[in-house]
Amino acid sequence: MTVIINRNKCGYCGACVAVCPTMALDLKEVWIDVDESLCNGCSTCKKVCPIGAIEVQR
Amino acid sequence: MKDAYDVIVVGGGPSGAVAARFAAEGGASVLLIEKRQEVGDPIRCAEGVGTGDLDKYLDIEDRWIAAPIKGATIYVPGAAPIKMRAKDENQIYGYILERKIFDRALVERAAKAGVEVYTKTSATGLIMKDGRVAGVKIKRLGEEKEVMANVVIGADGVESKVGRWGGINTTLKPADIETGVQYLMTGIDIDEDNVEFFMGSEYAPGGYVWIFPKGKGRANVGIGLLGSKIKEGGRPIDFLNRFVESRFPNGKIIEMNYDGVPVSGGIDKIYGAGLMLVGDAAQLSDPITGGGIKHGLWSGELAGRNAAEAVASGDFSEKSMKKYQKAWEEKGGKIMSRDLILKNYYIDMSDEEATKVAQAVEGVDFTGVLDVSQLVKILAKVDKKLLLKLGANQLGL
Ligand SMILES: Cc1cc2nc3c(=O)[nH]c(=O)nc-3n(C[C@H](O)[C@H](O)[C@H](O)COP(=O)(O)OP(=O)(O)OC[C@H]3O[C@@H](n4cnc5c(N)ncnc54)[C@H](O)[C@@H]3O)c2cc1C
Numbered sequence A: 001m002t003v004i005i006n007r008n009k010c011g012y013c014g015a016c017v018a019v020c021p022t023m024a025l026d027l028k029e030v031w032i033d034v035d036e037s038l039c040n041g042c043s044t045c046k047k048v049c050p051i052g053a054i055e056v057q058r
Numbered sequence B: 001m002k003d004a005y006d007v008i009v010v011g012g013g014p015s016g017a018v019a020a021r022f023a024a025e026g027g028a029s030v031l032l033i034e035k036r037q038e039v040g041d042p043i044r045c046a047e048g049v050g051t052g053d054l055d056k057y058l059d060i061e062d063r064w065i066a067a068p069i070k071g072a073t074i075y076v077p078g079a080a081p082i083k084m085r086a087k088d089e090n091q092i093y094g095y096i097l098e099r100k101i102f103d104r105a106l107v108e109r110a111a112k113a114g115v116e117v118y119t120k121t122s123a124t125g126l127i128m129k130d131g132r133v134a135g136v137k138i139k140r141l142g143e144e145k146e147v148m149a150n151v152v153i154g155a156d157g158v159e160s161k162v163g164r165w166g167g168i169n170t171t172l173k174p175a176d177i178e179t180g181v182q183y184l185m186t187g188i189d190i191d192e193d194n195v196e197f198f199m200g201s202e203y204a205p206g207g208y209v210w211i212f213p214k215g216k217g218r219a220n221v222g223i224g225l226l227g228s229k230i231k232e233g234g235r236p237i238d239f240l241n242r243f244v245e246s247r248f249p250n251g252k253i254i255e256m257n258y259d260g261v262p263v264s265g266g267i268d269k270i271y272g273a274g275l276m277l278v279g280d281a282a283q284l285s286d287p288i289t290g291g292g293i294k295h296g297l298w299s300g301e302l303a304g305r306n307a308a309e310a311v312a313s314g315d316f317s318e319k320s321m322k323k324y325q326k327a328w329e330e331k332g333g334k335i336m337s338r339d340l341i342l343k344n345y346y347i348d349m350s351d352e353e354a355t356k357v358a359q360a361v362e363g364v365d366f367t368g369v370l371d372v373s374q375l376v377k378i379l380a381k382v383d384k385k386l387l388l389k390l391g392a393n394q395l396g397l
């Protein structure tokens, strides 16, 4: 599972981190860290992103 | 930074700053850590707050007030706008804040009470001992450190992990988070002392657009949508851009903020042995308005006070931490459950239903109606479905 966050779009709001059921995401100061070993590909993060900065590849 | 404190607060937003302050004023040694390099920046908020008991937390100062507010207008498609205004034209009932300055002022106030503050310092995990929280794993400027504490207060906002590390599931479902985009605009023609809300599926399906003035032709223009209602091509940013292009074609955007706020109505358990959660970390933001500043301040105060009492008595058990949840429920519980009903009612409402309700109150004078409680009392008179959902108890609030 690969989660790609478009850093040029992302506004580091943390909404994706809040909904991720596996704690695969972490909001560092101005970017989102992805731990791909934890990601289950559910795409919940992608759903709630207010600007569409997330792609999930299965 | 020392190796041990009585209390560690994770997160330097309003709820964390106030929790730290009240714990320190109650005699505890307190560490406050904030992962960002600057407290309060970037903001994730429309910055509106009622005057109420704000002066309990800070002396009212012009430096963190962008605009005093005297009224609100709600636009529902197909009906006359609902105009709420104080009876006395001079009465200020809310402020639009400069949160970057407000949040800092709260942390300064905590520091004055003796709290040790570190920025660019993250919590990366909890230290557990004998089945209770006993400290925080900390990363500061790339260096890791373990710091012990008898009480940890999680004030780490919507992206909270402290609860999850401590065994409390705070993962939000898409139906329990409102995510949004906000522009700080300049050079726009707006009412300088009136906030505006735009409802309806054209503007914001399952949410609303707001204009919160910030003085001198500036305003926060934003949108929040329920996560479960967001569709590809219909994200908050798409709706906001459309609104801004038609309404303020000549306005300039000088700041962009993206955000998310919990609207779950709270979680069942906001404590554990040696652990308390406050503000957005405990999902205490209001489910219908998305307002979380006041609830953050209130819950921060209650948790801070309870932490100091626990330190004084030496009792860090679950039972001792539970006193905080009880105190919170007494203070904010009723409003939270009413507003959760309102949220669930509102998100399923069609445009036609909303128009009907708004048309039914077209003749009503909303002067002197200044908050959700008063507004709901009037709406429930014409909207029997709403009346049924709420019941007499909640209408009395
Ligand atoms: C679109 C939108 C509009 C809003 N408008 C309003 C409004 O008009 N009025 C209102 O009252 N409320 C509003 N809110 C809600 C309000 O912004 C929040 O409820 C409020 O900020 C919550 O305060 P807090 O202290 O709990 O959390 P926050 O202010 O989010 O503070 C949490 C802090 O913890 C830090 N942190 C997180 N993790 C860690 C870690 N591991 N280590 C160290 N630090 C950490 C973060 O960096 C952050 O500074 C709005 C929210 C949104 C999304």
Ligand code: SF4
Residues within 6 Å of the ligand: A005, A009, A010, A011, A012, A013, A014, A015, A016, A017, A032, A048, A049, A050, A051, A052, A053, A054, B258
């Ligand atoms: S939800 Fe979107 S904008 Fe917000 S932090 Fe995640 S990727 Fe960035």
Ligand code: SF4
Residues within 6 Å of the ligand: A003, A019, A020, A021, A022, A023, A024, A025, A038, A039, A040, A041, A042, A043, A044, A045, A046, A056
């Ligand atoms: S796809 Fe699911 S598990 Fe993976 S990062 Fe997104 S929310 Fe988390």
